[in-house]
Amino acid sequence: MKNLEVVQDELINGNNFFLRNVSIDNVIFGYHQKELKVLLLRPKGLTKWTVCGGYIRKTEPIDEAAKRIARERTGLVDLYLKQFKAFGNPDRTKDAAISINLIGETEGIKADNLAWMLDYFVSLGYYTLTEFDQVKPSGEFNSEECQWWNIQKLPPLLFDHKLIITEALKSLKLDINHFPIGYELLPEKFTLPEITSLYETILEKKLDDRNFAKKLLATGIVTKLNERRNIGPHRSPFLYVFNKEKYDEALRYGITLAL
Amino acid sequence: MKNLEVVQDELINGNNFFLRNVSIDNVIFGYHQKELKVLLLRPKGLTKWTVCGGYIRKTEPIDEAAKRIARERTGLVDLYLKQFKAFGNPDRTKDAAISINLIGETEGIKADNLAWMLDYFVSLGYYTLTEFDQVKPSGEFNSEECQWWNIQKLPPLLFDHKLIITEALKSLKLDINHFPIGYELLPEKFTLPEITSLYETILEKKLDDRNFAKKLLATGIVTKLNERRNIGPHRSPFLYVFNKEKYDEALRYGITLAL
Numbered sequence: 001m002k003n004l005e006v007v008q009d010e011l012i013n014g015n016n017f018f019l020r021n022v023s024i025d026n027v028i029f030g031y032h033q034k035e036l037k038v039l040l041l042r043p044k045g046l047t048k049w050t051v052c053g054g055y056i057r058k059t060e061p062i063d064e065a066a067k068r069i070a071r072e073r074t075g076l077v078d079l080y081l082k083q084f085k086a087f088g089n090p091d092r093t094k095d096a097a098i099s100i101n102l103i104g105e106t107e108g109i110k111a112d113n114l115a116w117m118l119d120y121f122v123s124l125g126y127y128t129l130t131e132f133d134q135v136k137p138s139g140e141f142n143s144e145e146c147q148w149w150n151i152q153k154l155p156p157l158l159f160d161h162k163l164i165i166t167e168a169l170k171s172l173k174l175d176i177n178h179f180p181i182g183y184e185l186l187p188e189k190f191t192l193p194e195i196t197s198l199y200e201t202i203l204e205k206k207l208d209d210r211n212f213a214k215k216l217l218a219t220g221i222v223t224k225l226n227e228r229r230n231i232g233p234h235r236s237p238f239l240y241v242f243n244k245e246k247y248d249e250a251l252r253y254g255i256t257l258a259l
Numbered sequence: 260m261k262n263l264e265v266v267q268d269e270l271i272n273g274n275n276f277f278l279r280n281v282s283i284d285n286v287i288f289g290y291h292q293k294e295l296k297v298l299l300l301r302p303k304g305l306t307k308w309t310v311c312g313g314y315i316r317k318t319e320p321i322d323e324a325a326k327r328i329a330r331e332r333t334g335l336v337d338l339y340l341k342q343f344k345a346f347g348n349p350d351r352t353k354d355a356a357i358s359i360n361l362i363g364e365t366e367g368i369k370a371d372n373l374a375w376m377l378d379y380f381v382s383l384g385y386y387t388l389t390e391f392d393q394v395k396p397s398g399e400f401n402s403e404e405c406q407w408w409n410i411q412k413l414p415p416l417l418f419d420h421k422l423i424i425t426e427a428l429k430s431l432k433l434d435i436n437h438f439p440i441g442y443e444l445l446p447e448k449f450t451l452p453e454i455t456s457l458y459e460t461i462l463e464k465k466l467d468d469r470n471f472a473k474k475l476l477a478t479g480i481v482t483k484l485n486e487r488r489n490i491g492p493h494r495s496p497f498l499y500v501f502n503k504e505k506y507d508e509a510l511r512y513g514i515t516l517a518l
Contacts, residue, residue: 062346086321089319089320089321122383124381
């Protein structure tokens with residue numbers, strides 16, 4: 001957590017520290033046992049929620065800025081953040097004045113000093129997918145709350161953040177046709193129904209089990225073990241592990257799943 | 260083409276007209292008879308080439324800016340420009356000073372007045388795919404040349420424009436698994452070998468003819484006609500047309516080709 005004086009200085013003199021007219025919004029998806037959630041923050045004094053956003057330092061590559069913002073605002077480190085789309089039109093943050101007044105009030109800063117935030121910002125959207133049961137989000141100085149929300153039951157969102165989440169999910173659904181997922185989300189040894197559920201949850205649709213298993217195995221990213229898990233009388237499905245070498249190769253060069 | 264005085268005013272007082280720290284680069288791909296090309300400009304006095312880039316007006320949504328920039332710099336209208344990735348690090352335009360001096364010289368403007376261009380710009384990458392035989396690119400006031408280059412034999416490129424083209428092509432190759440192409444690129448009636456060639460050219464790989472045809476027909480975006488084209492003794496392949504309704508639906512909701 002940063003020193004409060006530094007934070008205040010950056011808030012008041014944002015144009016000295018940050019790029020103008022371009023910012024970042026991270027959509028942090030969390031998966032756990034057939035549920036897909038998204039991590040949202042509620043700024044102090046506001047009733048609306050936001051994704052995890054922030055500004056880019058003048059010395060910083062955009063991908064590093066995305067990581068730093070996630071770390072500073074939620075305490076999450078080492079996230080794999082994927083850039084998916086930029087959002088830009090002059091009206092996208094038109095209700096910014098209200099939130100800026102509130103930031104000013106709660107931080108004891110004159111709203112005039114925060115006027116730089118009212119500018120037209122093009123926001124670079126990033127998303128990530130993580131295991132939400134592992135994460136105890138902390139929020140940062142200016143947030144009153146930071147919590148996971150089920151993707152189906154989102155609270156009221158600030159600015160165009162509803163659109164940003166919708167577009168992030170659309171990208172994630174397309175991207176899992178071409179890039180492997182699951183290494184950080186499933187136990188080391190997992191069953192075919194478990195990995196199928198993961199894909200079904202993200203895609204929000206039922207998959208044909210056998211067909212999915214066939215496609216998945218054809219990519220080589222999972223390996224069947226000569227080992228079963230006992231889950232009930234007459235039910236002991238085979239266990240699988242990720243082939244980490246093939247998995248990393250697939251991350252780099254892509255796969256074709258066609259789900 | 261814009262009035263020269265307006266152009267000069269915008270060049271000198273860029274910060275009054277355009278967003279700071281964020282710009283646009285359009286990668287314009289052209290297809291014609293098994294060749295994939297990209298449209299590049301060579302700014303006056305420079306030996307290096309650039310994709311079709313420019314700045315975003317303070318009143319303009321980013322997608323409209325991309326279209327305007329394409330129109331102003333190449334004369335091309337009604338392009339379907341797809342945003343694919345933003346490029347941003349403080350070093351990406353580090354050789355900008357040289358080109359700015361040259362713009363200053365050729366336009367009779369002091370380099371100091373163009374210093375705003377030396378700032379760190381995050382560039383929003385867009386691409387489009389068009390029929391290059393239909394296009395006679397004109398270039399704009401500040402370009403010495405504007406021409407199509409074969410994707411395999413690119414000239415020296417300014418800034419990170421080589422990377423931008425590489426990433427645009429990577430996105431195009433992924434995207435054609437999910438979105439239909441060809442309507443503007445093929446004749447109204449075409450043969451299976453013709454549409455297969457289009458996909459092969461973009462993917463830069465040989466496809467299994469039958470398998471590709473099966474997948475393509477399964478999407479419903481093409482319809483077989485009861486009509487053949489005579490291309491030689493004993494060779495008269497069936498003709499196909501796009502089913503425009505299904506094609507537009509696929510553009511909106513996506514398809515699965517898995518090539």
